[in-house]
Amino acid sequence: MATKKGLRLNWLDFLVLSLIATAIIFIAYRVNVVLKYEWGWQSTLGYIIRYDEELESWVPNLLMHGFFTTIRLSIWSSVLAAVIGVVLGLCRTSHNLFLRMVARAYVELIRNIPPLVFLFIFYFFLSSQIMPLFNLDGLMRDASPTTHSIVAFLFGPPKLLNNFVGGMIALAMFEAAYVAEIVRAGVQSIDKGQWEAANAIGISRLDVLRFVILPQAIKRVVPPLANQFISLIKDSSIISLISIQELTFMAQDVIIATHRLFEVWIVTALFYFVICFGFSLAFSRLERRMQIDSETS
Amino acid sequence: MSTSSAPASASAPARPSPLKRLPIVETLQFAILSGALIWLGMRGADAMGYRWQWYRVPQYIYKVIDGELIWGPLMRGLFVTIELSLWSLVFTVLIGFVAALLRLSNSLVGRGVARVYLELIRNTPLLVQLFLFFYILAPILGIDRFWTGVLALAFFEGAHAMEIFRAGILSVQRGQWEAANSLGLTTVDTYRFIVVPQALRLVLPPLTSLIITLIKHSAIVSAIAIADLTTEGRNTIAHTFLSFEIWFTVAGMYLVLTVSLSIAVGFLENHLKKGYR
Numbered sequence: 001m002a003t004k005k006g007l008r009l010n011w012l013d014f015l016v017l018s019l020i021a022t023a024i025i026f027i028a029y030r031v032n033v034v035l036k037y038e039w040g041w042q043s044t045l046g047y048i049i050r051y052d053e054e055l056e057s058w059v060p061n062l063l064m065h066g067f068f069t070t071i072r073l074s075i076w077s078s079v080l081a082a083v084i085g086v087v088l089g090l091c092r093t094s095h096n097l098f099l100r101m102v103a104r105a106y107v108e109l110i111r112n113i114p115p116l117v118f119l120f121i122f123y124f125f126l127s128s129q130i131m132p133l134f135n136l137d138g139l140m141r142d143a144s145p146t147t148h149s150i151v152a153f154l155f156g157p158p159k160l161l162n163n164f165v166g167g168m169i170a171l172a173m174f175e176a177a178y179v180a181e182i183v184r185a186g187v188q189s190i191d192k193g194q195w196e197a198a199n200a201i202g203i204s205r206l207d208v209l210r211f212v213i214l215p216q217a218i219k220r221v222v223p224p225l226a227n228q229f230i231s232l233i234k235d236s237s238i239i240s241l242i243s244i245q246e247l248t249f250m251a252q253d254v255i256i257a258t259h260r261l262f263e264v265w266i267v268t269a270l271f272y273f274v275i276c277f278g279f280s281l282a283f284s285r286l287e288r289r290m291q292i293d294s295e296t297s
Numbered sequence: 298m299s300t301s302s303a304p305a306s307a308s309a310p311a312r313p314s315p316l317k318r319l320p321i322v323e324t325l326q327f328a329i330l331s332g333a334l335i336w337l338g339m340r341g342a343d344a345m346g347y348r349w350q351w352y353r354v355p356q357y358i359y360k361v362i363d364g365e366l367i368w369g370p371l372m373r374g375l376f377v378t379i380e381l382s383l384w385s386l387v388f389t390v391l392i393g394f395v396a397a398l399l400r401l402s403n404s405l406v407g408r409g410v411a412r413v414y415l416e417l418i419r420n421t422p423l424l425v426q427l428f429l430f431f432y433i434l435a436p437i438l439g440i441d442r443f444w445t446g447v448l449a450l451a452f453f454e455g456a457h458a459m460e461i462f463r464a465g466i467l468s469v470q471r472g473q474w475e476a477a478n479s480l481g482l483t484t485v486d487t488y489r490f491i492v493v494p495q496a497l498r499l500v501l502p503p504l505t506s507l508i509i510t511l512i513k514h515s516a517i518v519s520a521i522a523i524a525d526l527t528t529e530g531r532n533t534i535a536h537t538f539l540s541f542e543i544w545f546t547v548a549g550m551y552l553v554l555t556v557s558l559s560i561a562v563g564f565l566e567n568h569l570k571k572g573y574r
Contacts, residue, residue: 012404020410030437097323102330112509112555113548114516116527121544230420237422241520248424261432269421269429276420 037262044263047254063264066250067271069156073168073246074233076155080172081232082225085179090209092184103180110177115238123170123242127162130169136162160245167244175232182228186221187213219294226283230276237272247271347541354542357533371543374529375550381446381525382512388451389511390504393458400463411459418456423517426453431521446518454511461507465500466492501569505562509555516551526550 031037052059060068091103110118140151140158151158155165190213198208240249251268255261339349357369368376400411418426430449434440440448469492477487519528530547534540 009406010404012402013406016399016404016406016410027437035436097320098326098330101323101327105327109552112513112559113551114513114527116516116519117530117544117548117551120531121541121548124540124544234422237424238517240424248422248428265425265429265432269425272422272425273417273420277416280420 031262039263040258040260041263043258044254044260044267047258047264048267062250062254063247063267063271065156066245066247069164069244069250070233070236070246071275072154072156073164073171073236073239073244074229076168077171077175077236078229078232080168081175081179084172084176086183088176088180089183089187092180093187095205107177107180110174111181115174115235116241118174119170119238119242122173123166126170127166131162131166134165136165156245163244167239167242167246170242171232171236171239175228175235178228178231179225182221182224183217185224186217189220190216219290222290223283223287226279226287230279230283233276233279234272349542350539351542353537353539354546357537357543358546370529370533371526371546371550374524374526375554377523378512378515378525378527379554381443381450381518381523382508382515384447385450385454385511385515386508388447389454389458389507392451392455393462396455396459397462397466400459401466415456415459418453423449423453423514424520427517427520442521442523446515446521446523450511450515450518453514454507457510458504458507461500461503462496464503465496468499469495498569502562502566505558505565509558509562512555512558513551 047061048063049058050061051057088103088106091099092107094100140148140161143151143158148158151161155161194212194216195208198212203211236246237248240246240252243249247268251264255264258264357371359369359372360367396411396414399407400415402408427446427449430452431442431445434448435442435445473491473495474487477491482490515525516527518525519531522528526547530543534543537543
C-alpha cells in the first residue's frame, strides 16, 4: 500500500487535508471571534514551574506536584497490583477448586463493573474501615524530620499520606484483576507437555511452578503487563474524582484559580501523552531487544 | 481448563470416589468464605455505627402509586446509561470504520491522520479526554452535555474499534482482492460485496465485547453531571446517606447489565460458529 516513487498525493490526501484545514479555520474562528477567548499561556506555564524569590531557584508548582503524585501512584499501585495479580492468576490455574472459585469470583466481579463505581465503593470502605487501623496520621505526627523527607520523596506530602495510600490500594485492587487474567493466560499458554514431563520426573507442584512453568510464563507475560502499566497510568486519573491530588485533580484546581480552561487542559493532556507515549515507545524498544536477544542466544 | 480429581503428587491416579467427583467440599468452602466476608462487613459497619437500611432502597428503583409503575431515579439513570451507550456505539462503529479505511488506504495523509488519532486516544486518559471535549470542544462547537458525553465516549472507543475493523479487513485473503480486481470491481464494490461480509465474521465477537466495555466506561460521564446511573447513585447518596446500600445496588445493576450482555454475546458467538465448518 506504500507509494513506489516518493511522495505521491492522491485525491483522498487532498480531501482529508482540505477537511482538516476547514476544521482548523472553523475552530479558530469560533474561538477567537465568537467566544472571544483570551489566551494566557504564561500563567499556565507558571503553574508548572515557578521562580521562588526566597530560595532563588525554580521550584515545581501545583501541576508538577500533581504529575509527581501520578507517577508515584502509578508505580506503587503497579507493584502492589502485580503482587496481588500474580497470586490471583496462580489461584485461577490451581488444582484446588476453592481457590479457583474465589479468584474467578473476584476477577469477574471487578471486570464487570465500571472502574469508577468500584473505586468509589472500595475507597469509601477502605477509608472508613481499614485506614483508621493503620493510623498513618498518628505515625506521621510523631515521626522525625528524616522520616518526613523520606516519606515525602516516596509517597508525597506527609499530610496527604492517608489519602494517597487509600487511593493506591484501591487502584491496585482494581488493576490486580486484569493482571490476574494476563498471568492466567500466560501460565495456561505453556504447553501441557511441560507439566507432564515435570510430573514424570516427580517434582512437587510448587517446584514445577517455580523452576519450569513460571520462568517460561514470565517471558510471555511481560509485554501485556507493560501495556497494563500504561493502562494503570491512565486509570489513575479516575482517582482524581475521589479527591486524591494527582494531575487531573490539580488541573481542576488550577482552572478554578486562573479560569484558563483551554490551556490547562491541553497542558494536562500533553503531560499524560508524554508519559504514556514515552513508556510505550520504551517498552516496544525493550521488547524488540528482548526478541533479538532470545533469537541470537 | 485442566481439572483432575487426583492430586498431582499421587504416583498412579487412583479411582476417585463418587463423593469426591462432586465439588461439594469446595463449594461449601466457598459459601463459608463468602458468608465470613459478608459477616465481617456487617460487623465492621456496625462498629462504625452504620445502620443497614436496605428497606429504604427499593423506593429509589421503582414506586407503585395508584396502581401505576413509576421508575425511581436509579432506573431512570439506568435508562440514560443504556441510551448513552447505544448512541455511543453507533458513533463508535462509524468512527472506527472510517478510521480503519483511512488507515488501510494508500493516501499518506489519511494513514497519518488515523495513526495520530490512535496514538492521541491511546495515550491520554478517558477522563481528560472527556474534560477536553466538555470544556473546550463543546463551547466551540455548541454541543449540549449529553451529546458531548456520547462523542467523547465514541472517539475513545473508536480507536479500539478501528483496530478491530482493521484486523477484520486484513484477515480477508489477498486472493479475494485479486479476484475482485480481475473481475473489474471498483474498490467500493469490492468492500461492499466481498470484503465486508467476510470480515464481519472476525469483527463481530470483539465488537460485542466492545459494547460491554462501552457500558463500563459510560460511568465516567458522571464527571460532567450527565444523569446516568452513577450520577443518580451519587445524588441519591447525597440525599439519603445510604452509601453502602446504594453503591452496592448501583454496582449490582451494572453487573446485571454486563453479565446479561455477556451471556447474549456467548449465544451469538455459538450461533455464528455453527454457520462455519
